[in-house]
Amino acid sequence: MLLNRLKAGGPAIAKQGILVAFILFMIVFSLMSDRFMTADNIMSVFRQSAIIGVMALGVTIVVIGGNLDLSVGSMLSFATVLVVDLHDKIGPELAIPVMVLATLCLGAINGFLIGILRLNSLIVTLGMLSAIQGLVLIYSGGQNVDIADQRGTWFAFFGRGSVFGIAAPILIFALLAVVFHVIMKTMPFGRKVYAVGGNPTASVFSGIPRSRVVFMTYLISALCVSVAAIILGSRVMGSQNNVGQGYELQVLAAVILGGTSLLGGAGSILKTVLGVLMLAFIQNGLILMGQPYYTQWLVTWAVIIVAVWLDVAAKRGRLFSPIA
Amino acid sequence: MSNLTDITPLRWLMRNPIWGFVVIVFIFFSLMSDHFFDYRNFQNILVQTSTIGLIALGMTLVMINGNIDLSVGATLALAAAFAVDVQSWAMFATWGNWQILPAVSLALLVGIALGAFNGFIVWKTGVDAFIVTLGAMLGIRGLVFVYSGESSFYAMNFAYSDFSALSFGPFPVLAVIFLLCTLIVHLLLSRSVHGRNTYAVGGNREAAVNAGIRVGPHMMVNFMIIGFLAALSGVLLSTQMGAATPNLGRDYELWVITAVVLGGTKLTGGKGDIVGTLGGVLAIGILRNGMNLMQVPAFYVYVILGSILIAVLILDKRFNRTADGGLRL
Numbered sequence: 001m002l003l004n005r006l007k008a009g010g011p012a013i014a015k016q017g018i019l020v021a022f023i024l025f026m027i028v029f030s031l032m033s034d035r036f037m038t039a040d041n042i043m044s045v046f047r048q049s050a051i052i053g054v055m056a057l058g059v060t061i062v063v064i065g066g067n068l069d070l071s072v073g074s075m076l077s078f079a080t081v082l083v084v085d086l087h088d089k090i091g092p093e094l095a096i097p098v099m100v101l102a103t104l105c106l107g108a109i110n111g112f113l114i115g116i117l118r119l120n121s122l123i124v125t126l127g128m129l130s131a132i133q134g135l136v137l138i139y140s141g142g143q144n145v146d147i148a149d150q151r152g153t154w155f156a157f158f159g160r161g162s163v164f165g166i167a168a169p170i171l172i173f174a175l176l177a178v179v180f181h182v183i184m185k186t187m188p189f190g191r192k193v194y195a196v197g198g199n200p201t202a203s204v205f206s207g208i209p210r211s212r213v214v215f216m217t218y219l220i221s222a223l224c225v226s227v228a229a230i231i232l233g234s235r236v237m238g239s240q241n242n243v244g245q246g247y248e249l250q251v252l253a254a255v256i257l258g259g260t261s262l263l264g265g266a267g268s269i270l271k272t273v274l275g276v277l278m279l280a281f282i283q284n285g286l287i288l289m290g291q292p293y294y295t296q297w298l299v300t301w302a303v304i305i306v307a308v309w310l311d312v313a314a315k316r317g318r319l320f321s322p323i324a
Numbered sequence: 325m326s327n328l329t330d331i332t333p334l335r336w337l338m339r340n341p342i343w344g345f346v347v348i349v350f351i352f353f354s355l356m357s358d359h360f361f362d363y364r365n366f367q368n369i370l371v372q373t374s375t376i377g378l379i380a381l382g383m384t385l386v387m388i389n390g391n392i393d394l395s396v397g398a399t400l401a402l403a404a405a406f407a408v409d410v411q412s413w414a415m416f417a418t419w420g421n422w423q424i425l426p427a428v429s430l431a432l433l434v435g436i437a438l439g440a441f442n443g444f445i446v447w448k449t450g451v452d453a454f455i456v457t458l459g460a461m462l463g464i465r466g467l468v469f470v471y472s473g474e475s476s477f478y479a480m481n482f483a484y485s486d487f488s489a490l491s492f493g494p495f496p497v498l499a500v501i502f503l504l505c506t507l508i509v510h511l512l513l514s515r516s517v518h519g520r521n522t523y524a525v526g527g528n529r530e531a532a533v534n535a536g537i538r539v540g541p542h543m544m545v546n547f548m549i550i551g552f553l554a555a556l557s558g559v560l561l562s563t564q565m566g567a568a569t570p571n572l573g574r575d576y577e578l579w580v581i582t583a584v585v586l587g588g589t590k591l592t593g594g595k596g597d598i599v600g601t602l603g604g605v606l607a608i609g610i611l612r613n614g615m616n617l618m619q620v621p622a623f624y625v626y627v628i629l630g631s632i633l634i635a636v637l638i639l640d641k642r643f644n645r646t647a648d649g650g651l652r653l
Contacts, residue, residue: 119637123585126578127637131630137623245575249394249458256455294469301463305456309449321450323533323540 017310018259018271021303022278029285036288043167049280050169051076051228053273055247056254057180058224060272063255064184065217066197066264067114067121071106072225072251074132076244079103079229081136084239085145092155100226106132107222108215115214129248136241146238159235169231176227180220181269193217198265253300254279257307278303341639342586342603345632346610353614360617363494370499371488371564373609376576377502377602378557380583381509382550384601387584388513389546390526390593391446391453396554396580398464399438400573403555404562405468407431408477411484421483432555438464439551443544461577468570476569485566498560505553510598522546526593582633583608588640607632 030037055072062069079099086095110128114121147153161168184190192213195203204210233239258275260267282303283296313319337344354361379396386393410416410427417423442460446453479485490497513519524532525539533539562568587604589596608629615625 113634113638117638117641119634119641120591122591123581123637124634126581127630127633129578129630130582130626130633134623134626134628134630137626138621142621142623249461252458253462256458262452262454292470292474294466294474297462297466298470301459301466304459304462305445305449305451308451308455312449312451316450320448321540323447323450 017314018257018274018278018307021307022274022281025278025281025285029281029288033285033288036285041284041288043170045277045280045284046170046173047167048284049276050173051232052247052251052254052280053173053276054176054224054228054231055251056258056272056276057176057269058221059251060255060258060260060267060269061180061184061193062121062217062221063260063262064197064264064267065193065214066200067214067217068125068252068262069110069218069221070122070125070248070252071110071128071132072221073244073246073248074129074136075103075106075222075225076229076232076247077136077239077242078106078132078139078244079226080233080239080243081140081145081241083229084147084233084237085140087147087153087155087233088149092153095155096230099229100223103222103226103229104219107218107220107225110222111215111218114218115211118211133242133245140241142241144238144240147233150237155234156237157234158230159232159237169235172227172231176224177269177273184269189213189216194265196264250279253304257304259307259311340588340600340603342588342600342607342636346603346607349607349610349614353610353617357614357617360614365613365617367496367499369606369609369613370502371496372613373605374498374502375557375561376579376583376608377605378505378553378560379550379576379580380587380601380605381505381598382546382553383580383584384587384589384596384598385509385513385522385546386453386550387581387589387591388522388526388593388596389543390529391543391546392457392581392591393439393442393453393547393550394457394577395438395442395460395464396550397573397576398461398468399435399551399554400558400561400576401468401568401570402438402464402471403431403435403558404568404572405472405477405570406434407559408479408484408562408568409472411479411481412477421481424481424484428559431559432552435551435553435555435558436548437551439548439554440544442551443547446547447540447544465574472568472570474570476567479562479566484563488560488563498564501556501560505556506598506602509549513598518542518545523594526595528594579608582629585633586636 026037035041055076059069059072079102082102083095083099086098089095090098106128110125113119113124147155150156158168158172163171184193192203192208195206195208196210196213200210203213232243236243254275255267255272256262256275257278258267258272260272279296279300282299286296286299287293316322359365379400383393383396407427407430410430411423413423416426419426438460442453442457445451445456449456488496488498492500513522521532521537521542524535524537525542529539558568558573561572583604584596584601585591585604586607587596587600587602589600611628612622612625615628616622
């Protein structure tokens with residue numbers, strides 16, 4: 001039934017399933033709570049979603065390239081602890097580049113093992129998840145870190161500042177989303193990532209340097225993590241040494257919700273932004289409706305399965321799997 | 325799957341490199357630590373590894389099938405919460421120690437039901453198991469928090485919390501349960517029709533369908549087995565602590581997958597066995613225990629485990645390169 005209607009409405013609507021679901025959720029929440037559709041609330045949801053959002057941009061590119069990155073959570077812990085700890089030791093103008101470089105090195109290790117050595121990305125990044133978590137704990141000695149002078153530093157801008165009344169995290173997230181969208185849709189590099197993820201062998205025969213492209217996707221992912229770490233460190237002005245634990249799965253959930261295929265070769269930055277916002281609005285809406293915090297995870301469970309199911313069903317042309 | 329004729333120890337070790345690693349770390353810690361080579365410590369290692377080990381048995385089946393289950397940590401927590409909470413329900417107040425029976429039964433049933441649900445969704449929707457169980461991992465953890473009201477349950481019945489201290493002669497009961505389950509799953513995988521089908525489905529799904537295997541129900545059974553084992557693991561863990569916290573089992577899916585991959589099971593399906601998984605589980609257990617005894621901070625264990633996981637992958641690629649003789653650019 002539903003599927004026939006989806007098909008009848010043409011592929012255009014079927015492809016925009018996430019957008020339809022997003023609008024439906026927004027309508028339901030606005031009807032259920034009169035505080036939901038206010039400028040303040042919308043802005044605060046945008047601000048809260050910026051950290052996961054920025055990370056999701058990088059992971060989307062990795063996934064379009066046909067790989068996974070489960071190490072972003074640990075990497076976020078690493079980068080945040082590093083930038084916060086170095087802030088008081090060498091000043092923010094040095095701490096930020098040092099942290100970005102160190103995080104890029106971790107991304108380069110991922111990229112080398114997966115892009116050049118062609119190892120399985122799920123297991124490599126799983127190993128990196130554990131190894132980086134260990135590194136953070138060794139570096140911090142198990143202690144939490146914080147910034148002593150929280151008011152006098154310009155580092156506070158990234159998490160707490162605003163320009164023309166729009167919070168800095170939102171601006172950073174929006175800017176990166178636009179940049180990566182343009183790169184993925186209009187530039188040769190973007191087309192190469194789609195090609196490598198869609199059909200690795202064919203991409204090699206077309207003269208695309210597959211290893212280098214995959215390597216680059218992991219560098220981009222690490223870069224996104226370091227930006228997220230700047231926002232997070234600046235907002236909290238401190239960091240627990242396991243602050244990013246579990247982020248990898250929330251990020252992946254947002255990417256999957258945005259319709260990016262785990263098989264690679266398909267997906268879009270803008271739809272990932274929709275996925276991120278949808279998860280954030282579900283969380284916010286349920287809390288405004290007075291539901292316990294953890295109800296959002298139950299709803300996320302259902303939303304992920306239904307969203308991907310409809311996506312898969314639309315592609316194969318029937319609702320249920322033909323497996324006996 | 326095992327070929328017992330003309331197999332020398334050396335050739336066996338080549339096929340199961342993780343057992344070589346187990347022997348090396350075993351000898352290393354025996355020499356380096358005064359407390360490692362001790363019967364009571366061996367008991368400890370087995371009890372400590374039983375939690376992850378039980379789930380790893382199920383994960384081996386699911387991964388040979390070509391699937392994966394990320395929801396096991398959450399399932400473990402929900403089962404533990406039921407096992408501890410149901411005992412104190414008013415309707416069982418007069419049952420004495422028998423109140424443990426409905427509690428544990430319900431916990432195990434919950435595990436089987438969640439596994440069946442995951443398997444059913446994978447079967448009917450055709451959505452990748454990674455996505456289905458990623459959703460379930462978040463959702464079931466949400467159920468745990470909703471059910472427990474974000475607080476811990478404590479076992480009031482001492483028969484329950486003393487269970488883990490029991491032993492059959494010289495063998496602690498938790499170790500016996502673990503080894504028994506290992507033997508059963510090993511026989512299931514290597515000697516039964518279901519086991520043969522598990523390899524067939526993972527190796528070549530289309531061929532399995534053509535051979536008349538009902539792939540959907542088959543995968544669902546394996547998800548039910550891992551659900552049961554995760555629940556059992558949760559029950560045993562809660563007897564050790566005498567309590568069930570809502571965060572119990574967090575990150576266990578990562579440890580379990582690490583152990584299974586160390587044991588030589590392929591993520592792409594069709595390859596792997598329980599002997600390897602037991603090696604992977606013991607490798608992690610001995611490493612954690614030995615480094616703890618040598619008073620190395622737990623932090624280093626994470627780094628070492630991550631490095632070993634990646635090293636195993638690199639070695640595997642070196643030795644099996646013929647399989648992937650594709651272009652290198």
